[in-house]
Amino acid sequence: MTPLAEIIAQRIRATGPITLADYMELCLLHPRYGYYATRDPFGQAGDFTTAPEISQIFGELCGLALAQTWMDQGRPAPFTLAEPGPGRGTLMADMLRAMRAVPGMFKAADVTLIEASPHLRGVQSENLGDVRHLDGIEELPDKPLFMMANEFFDALPVRQFQRVEEGWAERVVGLDKDGLRMGLAPPVDLPRAGRIGDIVEDCSAAVAIIEAIAGRIAARGGAAIIVDYGGWNGYGDTFQALRAHAPEDPLAHPGEADLTAHVDFAPLAAAAIRAGAEVSRPLHQGDWLLSLGAEARARRLADAGDAGAMDALRRLTRPDEMGHLFKAMAIWPKGALPVPGFDALRHHADDA
Secondary structure (H helix, E strand, O other): OOHHHHHHHHHHHHHOOEEHHHHHHHHHHOOOOOHHHHOOOEOOOOOEOOHHHHOHHHHHHHHHHHHHHHHHOOOOOOEEEEEEOOOOOHHHHHHHHHHOOOOOHHHHEEEEEEOOOHHHHHHHHHHHOOOEEEOOHHHOOOOOEEEEEEOOHHHOOOEEEEEEOOEEEEEEEEEEOOEEEEEEEEEEOOOOOOOOOOEEEEOHHHHHHHHHHHHHHHHHOEEEEEEEEEEOOOOOOOOEEEEOOEEEOOOOOOOOOEEEOOEEHHHHHHHHHHOOEEEEOOEEHHHHHHHOOHHHHHHHHHHOOOOOHHHHHHHHHOHHHHHOOEEEEEEEEOOOOOOOOOOEHHHOHHHO
């Protein structure tokens, strides 16, 4: 057992099986043995590679989309430029470089990173310099908010429920003679249809965060772009672990593997609407990036000597690479122009 596995086992022996959400939170954020507290997980030397680590194209286009939105909303100053779960700070660095070309924007931006890991905070400060760090969304200052969230929501803890004859039974983490194992709690009623064996996932943390973000944008202006892998009103077990760029049993090495679940964009969109903001339907990441000029940017980089630019474009946009697995969704105030590349969800009856 890993040290964290033994801590989890002791807790289960003392108080009984724990929810999948509690297990994820312990594995990712335990102050001593949690995954994000102990390592830099990004890139070839880590466990996974994100879009900003593949190419500057991703961050530059995200930055320019927010910059156009900032101009469309009358260039508010000062404003908060925020990123939750910013990794090494690569995405923010690329966005800021693009924003420097927009008169007045860079000086008006209060760069703010929402990061729980002390280790990653140090890496971000080394790469970005003097930036504000916050523990949570609720600490954001009361001013216009422009936010980019890439692969943030997939790491938030989820609960899982499996349909049985008597209703929906929560999947929990317990113990047997071989160590940690999945089991089922007593059935409960859920307002969700399903067949025997179906699994649904619930991420109440994501819904609460979106309500807070969208409420601030509705009241003070700004926009948020969310990019993550997932779908719309999905069913199935999407809980997964990645270690050294390969999938493994999520219970095998607690604290030593990245744990994620696919994002269900439907409840997030509903939360944004409840908060009084406009929200888009989710788009394929590849389609959104291409609509912003990703191919032209890649060709310019290639002409300037970047030998990997066209391969990076393929990885970011092709349907069989990241292009369709990852989705992009935007939030902006009612009555304002949409974020570039997006249309309002209410304009698409088939998505309602």
